[in-house]
Amino acid sequence: MTAPRFDVLGIGNAIVDVLARVEDDFLVEEGLHKGSMNLIDTERAEYLYAKMGAGIESSGGSAGNTIFGFTSLGGKAAYFGKVANDQLGEIFAHDMRSLGAHFETRPLAGGNPTARCMVLISPDGERTMNTYLGACSELTEQDIDEAVVRESGILYMEGYLWDKENAKNAFRKAARVAHEAGRKVSITLSDSFCVDRFREEFLELIQSGQVDIVFANESEVKALYQTSDRATALNALRRDTSLSAVTLGGEGSVAISGNQTHHVAACSVRELVDTTGAGDLYAAGFLFGLAQDMHLEKCAMLGNFCASEVIQHVGPRPEHDLRHAAEQGQLL
Amino acid sequence: MTAPRFDVLGIGNAIVDVLARVEDDFLVEEGLHKGSMNLIDTERAEYLYAKMGAGIESSGGSAGNTIFGFTSLGGKAAYFGKVANDQLGEIFAHDMRSLGAHFETRPLAGGNPTARCMVLISPDGERTMNTYLGACSELTEQDIDEAVVRESGILYMEGYLWDKENAKNAFRKAARVAHEAGRKVSITLSDSFCVDRFREEFLELIQSGQVDIVFANESEVKALYQTSDRATALNALRRDTSLSAVTLGGEGSVAISGNQTHHVAACSVRELVDTTGAGDLYAAGFLFGLAQDMHLEKCAMLGNFCASEVIQHVGPRPEHDLRHAAEQGQLL
Numbered sequence: 087m088t089a090p091r092f093d094v095l096g097i098g099n100a101i102v103d104v105l106a107r108v109e110d111d112f113l114v115e116e117g118l119h120k121g122s123m124n125l126i127d128t129e130r131a132e133y134l135y136a137k138m139g140a141g142i143e144s145s146g147g148s149a150g151n152t153i154f155g156f157t158s159l160g161g162k163a164a165y166f167g168k169v170a171n172d173q174l175g176e177i178f179a180h181d182m183r184s185l186g187a188h189f190e191t192r193p194l195a196g197g198n199p200t201a202r203c204m205v206l207i208s209p210d211g212e213r214t215m216n217t218y219l220g221a222c223s224e225l226t227e228q229d230i231d232e233a234v235v236r237e238s239g240i241l242y243m244e245g246y247l248w249d250k251e252n253a254k255n256a257f258r259k260a261a262r263v264a265h266e267a268g269r270k271v272s273i274t275l276s277d278s279f280c281v282d283r284f285r286e287e288f289l290e291l292i293q294s295g296q297v298d299i300v301f302a303n304e305s306e307v308k309a310l311y312q313t314s315d316r317a318t319a320l321n322a323l324r325r326d327t328s329l330s331a332v333t334l335g336g337e338g339s340v341a342i343s344g345n346q347t348h349h350v351a352a353c354s355v356r357e358l359v360d361t362t363g364a365g366d367l368y369a370a371g372f373l374f375g376l377a378q379d380m381h382l383e384k385c386a387m388l389g390n391f392c393a394s395e396v397i398q399h400v401g402p403r404p405e406h407d408l409r410h411a412a413e414q415g416q417l418l
Numbered sequence: 419m420t421a422p423r424f425d426v427l428g429i430g431n432a433i434v435d436v437l438a439r440v441e442d443d444f445l446v447e448e449g450l451h452k453g454s455m456n457l458i459d460t461e462r463a464e465y466l467y468a469k470m471g472a473g474i475e476s477s478g479g480s481a482g483n484t485i486f487g488f489t490s491l492g493g494k495a496a497y498f499g500k501v502a503n504d505q506l507g508e509i510f511a512h513d514m515r516s517l518g519a520h521f522e523t524r525p526l527a528g529g530n531p532t533a534r535c536m537v538l539i540s541p542d543g544e545r546t547m548n549t550y551l552g553a554c555s556e557l558t559e560q561d562i563d564e565a566v567v568r569e570s571g572i573l574y575m576e577g578y579l580w581d582k583e584n585a586k587n588a589f590r591k592a593a594r595v596a597h598e599a600g601r602k603v604s605i606t607l608s609d610s611f612c613v614d615r616f617r618e619e620f621l622e623l624i625q626s627g628q629v630d631i632v633f634a635n636e637s638e639v640k641a642l643y644q645t646s647d648r649a650t651a652l653n654a655l656r657r658d659t660s661l662s663a664v665t666l667g668g669e670g671s672v673a674i675s676g677n678q679t680h681h682v683a684a685c686s687v688r689e690l691v692d693t694t695g696a697g698d699l700y701a702a703g704f705l706f707g708l709a710q711d712m713h714l715e716k717c718a719m720l721g722n723f724c725a726s727e728v729i730q731h732v733g734p735r736p737e738h739d740l741r742h743a744a745e746q747g748q749l750l
Contacts, residue, residue: 104509107737140486140513142733143475154472173505173531177436181472199505400737401474405439 088237090269092164092188093377094156095238097230097260098149099222099246099253100167100191101201102174105213105362105400106141108206113214120208123215123277125249131218134204143174144401145181146203148244148276151363151402155370155392157185158408159418161377164188164234166260170221174200181403191229194221211358211397219250226252227259235260236267239377240299242369245276248284261296272299274369275306282309292326299376300330301369307332320347331372331386333365338390341372341382350386353394363402367392370408384417391417420569422601424496424520425709426488427570429562429592430481431554431578431585432499432523433533434506437545437694437732438473440538445546452540455547455609457581463550466536475506476733477513478535480576480608483695483734487702487724489517490740491750493709496520496566498592502553506532513735523561526553543690543729551582558584559591567592568599571709572631574701577608580616593628604631606701607638614641624658631708632662633701639664652679663704663718665697670722673704673714682718685726695734699724702740716749723749 113120116134126134145154153165165182169175171193178200182189198220206214225247235241241264247253261271273291275281281288288310291297300323302310307319320342323330329343338352371392375385391412395404412418445452448466458466477486485497497514501507503525510532514521530552538546557579567573573596579585593603605623607613613620620642623629632655634642639651652674655662661675670684703724707717723744727736744750 135512138516140477140516140735141509143509145472177473177475180467184470184472399732403472405732 090239091162091237092234092239093161094153094240094242094373095164095166095234096149096153096242097166097247097257098244099147099201099217099219100150100169100178101147101203101217101222102178103144103146103203103205103362103402104135104141105144105205105207105360106139108138108208110208113206113208118206118214118216120214121212122279123217123246126216126218128218131202131204131216134216138204138206142400143177144403145178146363146402148246148274148366149242150178150182151366152242152369152373153187154182154185154403155367155408156374157187158404159370159374159392159412160409161374164238166191166225166229166231168221168225168229169193170198170200171195172199174202175221188234190231194224197221197224205362207360207362207400211361213360213362223250223252225256227256230256230260230263232263235263236269238264238269240270240272240373242272242274242373244274245280245284245288248280248287270298271296272301273297274301274365275310278305278309281306285310298328300327301365301372302330303333303365304335331389333368333393339368339386341386343382346382348383348386350383350390353390355394355398357398359398360400361397363396364393366402367396367404388412388417391415422571423494423569424566424571425493426485426572426574426705427496427498427566428481428485428574429498429579429589430576431479431533431549431551432482432501432510433479433535433549433554434510435476435478435535435537435694435734436467436473437476437537437539437692438471440470440540442540445538445540450538450546450548452546453544454611455549455578458548458550460550463534463536463548466548470536470538474732475509476735477510478695478734480578480606480698481574482510482514483698484574484701484705485519486514486517486735487699487740488706489519490736491702491706491724491744492741493706496570498523498557498561498563500553500557500561501525502530502532503527504531506534507553520566522563526556529553529556537694539692539694539732543693545692545694554585555582556584557588559588562588562592562595564595567595568601570596570601572602572604572705574604574606574705576606577612577616577620580612580619602630603628604633605629606633606697607642610637610641613638617642630660632659633697633704634662635665635697636667663721665700665725671700671718673718675714678714680715680718682715682722685722687726687730689730691730692732693729695728696725698734699728699736720744720749723747
């Protein structure tokens with residue numbers, strides 16, 4: 087097996103976020119479950135956008151945020167995701183490439199516009215997401231550049247891809263090609279509602295060994311194993327995967343592999359502003375550690391560190407050079 | 419004279435900002451004068467965008483920011499500015515209307531795209547702007563809805579409009595209609611380089627009484643009167659205008675009218691993050707005070723207060739409800 091050209095390849099929904107602060111009342115009035123991700127159609131997107139306040143726009147998408155963070159740490163990465171041939175698509179592509187990530191998925195021409203996610207930030211910093219998938223829905227097996235998959239050490243995919251049949255097939259193809267080339271395959275469970283929609287399929291992916299590494303937060307793991315007990319959920323994950331990393335909010339995170347368990351406390355945070363991208367940046371740090379063959383505890387520390395940066399400002403992507411910051415903090 | 423339907427009508431370049439942090443070296447390498455606003459063409463815009471890092475996007479434009487801040491304080495406002503019929507134009511329009519501002523300028527179809535300004539934020543929080551005017555260049559006299567001008571208590575216009583002949587004619591027409599309806603006309607000098615380009619015309623506007631109220635920062639007033647002495651510059655402004663408000667950076671601001679001079683210290687700032695929009699939000703607060711017939715000292719305090727909000731985060735528009743914040747601070 088040759089050394090990989092890319093440390094990590096991310097595949098996900100290529101989305102531009104529109105972030106705005108709202109009061110909790112707004113979520114109640116609009117029937118939105120705080121902290122959730124809701125898929126919406128054009129009509130609902132127009133309705134919500136008209137009702138919400140002024141926003142700021144930022145490239146987003148779960149795996150996109152992870153890849154951005156990973157390159158900000160100095161890693162070599164590639165990304166597959168479908169934007170449209172429009173202004174928001176250009177912004178997404180620019181931002182993805184601005185740190186050197188390889189991003190060559192052909193933009194969709196003449197179809198739906200680039201995906202947009204209205205991210206409503208509550209006073210407590212929690213975010214509630216409303217995603218219009220647009221061009222993302224057209225990500226297919228044809229977008230899986232097999233050479234890039236073979237040249238990438240770890241494949242990393244969003245559970246969110248499971249919402250579209252095309253993307254699911256693309257996911258399966260990428261996982262197969264990666265394993266044939268002796269690479270690792272990882273997944274993030276994305277969202278507890280997403281887990282509820284696809285529990286059996288996610289369990290099958292994990293238990294059959296199509297996926298080697300699982301990223302999740304506590305509520306996603308509990309949803310996966312239909313338990314309200316943390317220890318029960320984590321032990322089920324330990325049994326089913328060779329490696330998993332679970333975020334625990336203010337309690338930090340835990341890396342689990344065989345009989346090893348590494349719990350690492352969260353970094354201190356001056357002010358929690360916006361949790362958008364927290365899990366994505368955790369994965370960026372953890373994957374960077376893995377790619378450098380660091381000890382699992384160090385991987386989890388790097389994950390916690392990257393997550394702590396992104397929750398202290400509005401937006402899902404780091405504002406600072408993570409490599410520099412991690413070096414300052416003596417994590418690298 | 420009937421009571422105005424709108425307290426303030428802003429006219430300006432309708433721009434979406436792309437904000438990114440840069441090191442000072444980047445400005446030096448690209449030959450950019452820190453703190454300036456540079457007009458750029460398509461080619462230069464593409465070059466700079468390719469070189470700069472990932473950004474966040476926010477509706478901007480000097481007068482646009484002022485109108486947004488003014489409505490956030492609870493004022494009634496209208497805005498004229500030219501966007502294109504594209505995604506960035508939709509974002510600008512949404513944001514402008516999200517707080518109830520009247521914005522009905524017809525978008526440009528089939529021409530240049532919506533204007534974009536690449537705002538490069540240095541480590542010291544200073545911003546350097548690179549503006550591709552795009553659709554803004556097509557703002558003409560036809561876009562001046564005379565009924566709205568007549569129904570607006572104070573007309574507020576950007577000096578930046580002076581860069582395009584069409585917009586200059588639109589400015590003159592709006593000023594004439596406003597004065598015929600017994601309304602006040604104000605201008606912001608925008609930028610010391612802008613003042614250098616149009617010194618004679620700006621002086622003529624002010625000295626002939628086509629403009630009643632002048633907003634500026636210290637370097638713009640010094641550029642206008644070609645002096646390096648603050649007192650000389652302010653006294654010249656006192657002689658030429660019935661009312662002016664000048665920002666002095668960390669020293670706060672001064673309101674000048676006849677033999678009155680009100681110097682108001684700056685609000686305390688926890689961390690200076692990004693000065694983008696500081697002058698625009700100062701004008702928003704000052705104009706709100708004027709529209710409510712407040713004492714000039716109170717107007718300047720409100721201006722300082724609004725400016726202090728916008729410099730503590732990335733982006734040119736307030737993130738918080740200014741009315742609520744001003745009430746908490748017992749300014750309203």
